[in-house]
Each structure stands twice: as C-alpha cells, then as structure tokens.
Amino acid sequence: MKNLFLSLCLVGFVSVQAQISEQNLEKTISYLAVDKMQGRQTGSKQVHKASKFIEKQFKKLGLAPKGEQGYRQSFTAKVSRVKVNDSLRKADNIIGFLDNGAEKTIVVGAHYDHIGHGELGNSRDDKDNIGKIHNGADDNASGVAGLLELARYYSQNQVKEKYNILFIAFGAEELGLFGSKYFVEHPTIPLNTIHWMLNMDMIGRYNPENGLAVIGYGTSPAFVDIFKDVHSDIKFNLSKDGRGGSDQTSFYDKKIPVLFFHTGGHPDYHKHGDDAHKINYKAMKSILELEAKAIDNSMKVSQMDFVWTN
Template identity: 70%
Template sequence: MYIKKLQILLLSIFSLSIFVSTAQEINIDNLKKHIYYLSSDKMKGRATGSQELKKSANYIEKEFKKYKLSPKGTKGYRQSFTAKVSRVVVPDSLRRAENIIGFLDNSAPYTVVIGAHYDHLGLGDFGGSKDPDNIGKIHNGADDNASGVAGLLELARHYSNNGVKEQFNILFIAFSAEELGLLGSKHWTENPTLPLSEIHWMLNMDMIGRYNPANGLAVIGYGTSPQFPAIFEGIQSDIKFNLSKDGNGGSDQTSFYKKNIPVLFFHTGGHEDYHKTGDDAEKIDYTALKSILQLEVEVIDKSMQQQKMDFTWTN
C-alpha cells in the first residue's frame, strides 16, 4: 500500500512538472493563431474606431479572461478614450478607442508592465501609409503590430500558467491608437489604473516579427535604469540582439519613459512592407519570434530578482 501511494505521488509530481514545463514553453502555434487572426483581411487593417478593431479588442479580452487575469481598466478590462486623427482631414476625426488591460495579481508591492499596440492603418486613408498606390486597400499589419500583440498574449499565458508566484505583479496592456501618435499609452500614463510609483519597469513590443539576422533584434532603453546591465549580464540567445541606451522612440514605451519609468522596447526593425499592404502573416519569422519571447522571459525573470528599479534619463 505504501509503495503504491508513493508511486501515485511520484506520478502526480511528474505530471505537474510536465504541465509546468509545457506552460513555460513559448508556443509557436499560439503565435501563429493570434497573428493570422488579427491580420486577416476580415480585420480590414484594424483602424482606430473601426468595428474590426472592436473585434480585435474582444479577442484580446477573451484571451485575458482565459488566463484569469483580473480586469484593470476603468470599466472591466476596458479603458475608453477619444482619439483624434490629425495627420489628414477626415470627416470622422474623433474616434472612440479602448486600451485593454489585464492584471496578474501576485499580491506584490510593485508591478512590471508589458505592452503592445493592437491598432493599425486600416485602409491607409487617414495618414501613415507608405503605399500611396494602394490607399483604400487593406493594410493588414501582421508585423505592425499583430506580432507584438501575439507576444503580449503569449507572455500572459506563460506567466499565468507557469506554476510560479512571482515577486512582482504583471500588468498587460494592449494599447489603441498608437498609429495616431501613441495616444493609447499617453492616455494610460496620464490616467493610470494603478499608481505610476508602483511600476518596476515597462516592456514594449512593436514589430517583433520580421527578424533580420544581418541586423539583429534592437533592444532599446538599456540606459533607462542602472539595473539593466546586471539584468542582461550572462543572458544568451540563439538570435543576435543589440542594446541601445535611448528611452525615446516611435512607440508606446516613450509615454512611460517621459514619466520617469525604466523601459525596454523590443523591435526587429523596418522592412520593405512597413506601413504597406504587403505586411502579411505568412511573412512573419515565427521561429525567431519565439526566440525573442524566450529572451524577454529571461529578462523579465531576472528583473524580478532586483529591488524596485531606478530610472535614468538618457538624453
């Protein structure tokens, strides 16, 4: 009887270890599912204020609920605001937008913020398109930024199911209206749903799907905290990554940097399909995307071994 109980106990421990190990693996199939859905023609380019962006918001919220993240918006998972199109004159220049916000509550005093914007250019008819011959056609935005949202959702899955109660909370934010001038992240940092003083640091993913081995992955913001050198010490990856000090840049981490919060911005760089109709899901390098997220997990985990991170201006 004793031996049988011991066997059952060992089998249970083994099964749990297999579950935790599987949960810790970044899943390429999940990444493909998210990117192919968000950048399909049916989503019509996810323009701010569109019905298709609302469908994207619903998709993200459903995933947050599946991972049992707590709602951390102003109304459930949502934080609504008005976004204005200012690059060109359009009849509907004022558009309703929503940040989607989920919280992994580890009962910790401080929180890591992980963010990515989920809007794109729609049909390219409200400014920003680099494809003048195809204005009025769908700009799918697979790399920009379905890739970042896929990363956001996969990190949410990982940290919700890894069997570990970390020493920090994690706030996951899908920002809207980034393409209109970082409006979603600006709104959140001006109207935060948790105190800015409680933020450990912020990680932003924008265009992480088109890795070019010749250039490597850009990790921007390395100079925004004196703790980042210790965090990156000894970190290795099967992809090349380059550390850049500046905290400013053309994406949502800038809004946090301007509030004296340490930031890192992960970015695989521009390409011939940037803000054009050819930015499609089949062009994403999913193997490299998995490696980027594995690198991010290591960085996040090592950051949780630090005390609350100090901030440094880089310019």
Template identity: 70%
Template structure:
C-alpha cells in the first residue's frame, strides 16, 4: 500500500468533521431510561410508595441498585443508606411511626466542594397516610408518576451522565434520593441535621420534584435564583428549547427548603401543579418525556456552569 499524503489525511479529517455526527460531553440523556425508571416506580405494583411500605423499600433498593451500577461511592451512614423514623401527622393511623431511608451515592473528584443533587422517591401510597386531594380516591393507589418518579428518573439519569462522561469535574457530586418527603420533608431535614459530608463543603443543592408534566404556556419553574449572587452569572449564557422561569425564593414545598434553611444556595426545578396532583390519576403515560429530557439538559448546563464559579455565597430571599 502506498503511503498516504498529508493532503489525504486532511481530506479524511475534514470528512469526519463534516459527515460524522459529533458526540460531545454535552448531556446525553436517554429518554428510554427515563421511561423505564418512571414506569417501574409508578407501576400499580408499587402501590404508591407510601412511607414505610414494602414498596417504598423496593423503590429505595431500585435507586441503590442503579447507584451501584453507575459506580457511585456509598455515602450514607450504613452503605448507601441513612435510616430514620418519620411520623404520619395529617391523619390518625395505628402505624404512625414509619421507618424510612435516604439513599446516598457520591462521585468523588478529590475536590474541596460538593454539589448536592436530590429528589424524593416516596409518595402517598393509597392515600390513607394523608395528603390526597381526592376524597373519593382514598383507598386507591396514588402512583405518583410526576410526584416524584419523574424527579427520581432525573436523579438517576444525572448520576449516569456524570459517572459516564469521561470527565473529572472540579466539584464532587452527591446524589440523594430522599425518603418521607410527603410526611413533611423528613428525609431532607434529617440529612441536613445529620449530614454525611460537612454542610460547609456544599457548593449548592439542586432539587427535582414534579418535573414530568411540562406546560409550554407556563414553562418550568426554577426556584431559588436569589439564593446566591452567583446564579445570574451561571444563567447568563444558558439557552434551552423549553421555557424556564427564574424565581428568587429559596423556600417551597420540597426538599431544597431543608438546605436553604442551613444557608446553602438552592435551585428547585418544578413543572407546576395539574389536575392529577396528589390524586390516583398521576400515571406514567401522562409524562412529557421529551420535555423531561430537555429539563435535564438544562440542569446539566446549570451544573456545569456552576463548576466555573468559586465556592458560592448564600443569600436569604425573604
């Protein structure tokens, strides 16, 4: 075979640049993975993942299994688990004290600071633990596809992305699937009172709760924009194929509140309420999987831009 000339090599390189799809480190989110996670967690067999139930424990095992698969380091108090007790307060039940777990995995990049990414995996069971918005539906399975199988699917896809992107980031990443959120943010509050990494080492916290029912008229709410003076710089260059609205407040009805109350900057991604919120009709086929993928790509842009900042400051917003 004759030796190829430098010009031939140039032509080959040009061909690859022009005609071979370029695969960057940019978010390779897999919609099929998202569907798989949501259809598993929100299946009738999971009976609504009520706190303390066999099905909630099964959901925790599902998260733990994927953390292991992605090579995340256990960062609970016993392996991946951080166990605690939660109490049913809205209604009177015989088993008011429930055992629950946070499931915690870590990507250790030998960095001084850590970004926390979280979502709660519990829901309302059959509505008898309180919280159902359908009085006639109490006793029926509340599958919680949007609330919050969608957030857990996002958590697992972000864990997969950052464990498999062949990049050693400038920050560590701590992934937490919170238990007992529906009983009053119990899991996230327990973590912030018994942290498995120093709270002062947390760069900021991202929370996903109900990110599956995107409404293009409203967009996705990004709550907590005012909790650090660095967020305007982080968002300055970010664009998306979905609409997103920035809100300053750090408080809200989900797990980022526990971190905000510990002087940690937060962002809470949320696609808003809908007619199936806390009702038996919150099912997997109603999720907008294309928009969910776009939301996760937006989050990756935010996370990556935040890694270009120094340790983020904290601001109270109210």
C-alpha cells in the first residue's frame, strides 16, 4: 500500500510539472511589457535587463549555457531606417540547452527586443504617438513567455526526450532579424545537427475568426505526419511557406525545416497600445499545448523523413 501511495504521488507530481501555466505566462509578460522597461529597444539598459531576466530563468531551470560567453552570444546590430548617432548597438542572443545526449536538436526561439518609443522608424502609430512607450506585450513579450514556459515544461517533465532542445531568445529582431542571422552564421551547435526550428512571434492576441497561423508546414514532409491527428480547442491554419518577417526565416534560408506560430496582426501592432491587459492568456496556453504536441510528435518521426523541402 505504501509503494502504491508513493507511485500515485509520483504520477501526480509528474502531471503537475507537465502542465502549461497561464499564471507563468502572465508573470513573464507583466515583467517585460511595462512602462519601466521602456519598450525594450535594442541597445537600451532595459533590453539588457530583459536579457538578464531570461538568462536567470534559463539558469533556474537547469539549462546548460550554450552561448559564446555563458548563455550570451553577443553581436552588433545596426539602425538603418533613420539616422542616429548611435546606429551601431550591442545586442545579445540568450541561449540555453536541454541536453538529452541526442545526436539531433530541436531549436525553440522567440525575440525579446521591441521598438522602444517608436523613434527608429519602425512604429506604425500616429505621428502624435511617436515618443510614447511601445510596450510590445504581444510583440514579443508573448513569444518570450512561451519560450520560457516550454523551457520549464521540457526541463521539468521528468522525461528524457529523443532529441535535445536548444532555447534561444533572439536580440535585435526588430532592426532586421540580426540575432537569428548572427546565430545561423555563428552557430553554437553545428547547423547540420538541428532537426527543425520552432519560432514564436506575437502569439498573444488570438482572434477566433482568423485562428492561429502555423507557417512553414511545407518545409518538411514530416510535418504532414506530425499534424495528422493533432486537435486543439483553438482554430489553427497550416501554411506551407516558411518565409516571413521573423526569426524562423534565418533558419529557413539555411534549409532547416521551420514552424512559425503567429496570431496575426491587430490594431495595436507596433503601436503604443500593445499592452499586457489585452493578452489572451487562455488561448496562449492552448497555443503552447499545440506546440508541445508538435514537438512531441516530431520525436516519433524518423530522421530520414525529416528533410527540408521548398
């Protein structure tokens, strides 16, 4: 009876640890997308604070550092839309590794920078609102929250997966995909060991009429099998093309299969109204559960079937 009770407790423990948490998602977005973070502009003190926050979470979860200096991979990004005195800006990718001793690795990524006060030519707001803080709750505090929650999910689920997982928080995406471009040109693991890449950018404003876009379905025939029997309580649309205005494009250009999860544009995109109270946390939880199904199913697909197609 004692052993049975212990077994039941352990089963309960595992199931609790393997749940996606809305509360965790809200905590992360509430930390990153507040006025004191000043819109997380590349090169700012606030975006550096955001990078330290992500680094701390990776360390807390027991992920191995896989940057070039600990968790960090530093590079220089350039402001090109407008002329500024400090056009060259230091930026960082933050990289944590869940090492399962496998030959191949799945990359999970999201960018953590945003556009500050919209002063660098990348705001879509009215002229009178340029200079106001653009908090970027959906773009892309939502993706970072998803990244950290999947890192927690897989590092604490008491399962040794068939593949390693590399979690990357990309810097300087808003200035031109600088972080992901730098990573694929200076990879901290061999590119030929990357099984596929999952990217999250703006997953917080789910609209049931439009559904969730899952872009990149056509970049490998394996995705057909992966999504064959996948169901969700949210509507999702599979799109073949893997290119798009986010970090998966850098991997796509290296002929690595990709999936890009995105809830679409909205009236607050790149404007000062992209705030945390507008995030749909319930839908975000469902999106991450869908992503976990895709990751789990990809573990069952033969490496021979997981080839890049265009």
